[in-house]
Amino acid sequence: MAKKVLGRGLSNLLPGESTIQIQTNPDYQELDISIIVPSPDQPRKQFNPDDIRELAQTLHSVGLIEPIVVRKSGANFEIISGERRFRACKLAGFKKIPAVIKQVDDIRALEMGLIENIQREDLNPMEEARAYEIWMEKTGDKPSDLAEKVGKDRTTITNLTRLLKLPEDIQKLIENKMMTAGQARPLLAIADRRTSTKLADRICRENWSARRVEDEVAKLQGEPGARSPVAKAAARDPNLKSVEAKLRTKLGAKVSLNHKKNGAGKLTVFYGNLDDLDRILQGMGIKA
8 A cells, every 4th residue: 555645735636646656756755844944035025814815725625736845954944935835734724744855055945946936926026126136145146147047137137126225114115016116216316215205105195107206306306405416407407307307217227417508418327336337238228
């Protein structure tokens, strides 16, 4: 008689041939749920309680279709992918859970887990940004390296990670879907964090478009006491202000226009580091 491996989990849904296949695969085991722990590098900070409850109810009826993926970590097993399924199994009262055990080092585990998260469509922009930041911090990859590995455009990665420079209150608005990344991005040009947070609250209340936010930020920078005299000049001329806003949107960077009465002027594009400069040049069609 074949040894029963999957108990209340996968065996409910995969009888017969599928169960035998899993039994003969040494990577598959049924683990005590009490010795499984989440990854500290999990970029997802919020799990919708209603979604977890709904999944737990489904698990009660049909079992777990796809095992979680883990690796050994001391006396426990650390989740590489499948934390949502793990949480639902706990809520459903499972004592054991089917798992695939991988023998991988820290970097490989990080890559596997983050790729699984990044490829999910329900990650909010801040969670995706954190995933990219964690990856680059732990691996030393540049945005161009990461873009190639995850199949994303480098500009997309850079623009998302820049959102992590926003005040935490604004990041939470994005996480809670009260503000889009497009609405929030122009706020990066505001140096005073209290001012940007106050403006973010108004953006949410009045549901401004991203274009309206850009115009308001340009206006703030043109007020007396603002840091940029170039922005003051642009704010006095609606046409220049419009061009400045379009350039910011196109390049994903702070831009200043200084136009003189004789028709001459100066265009200044600000960048945070060499990778940011490379991203801007690419957006302009220039290969560095």
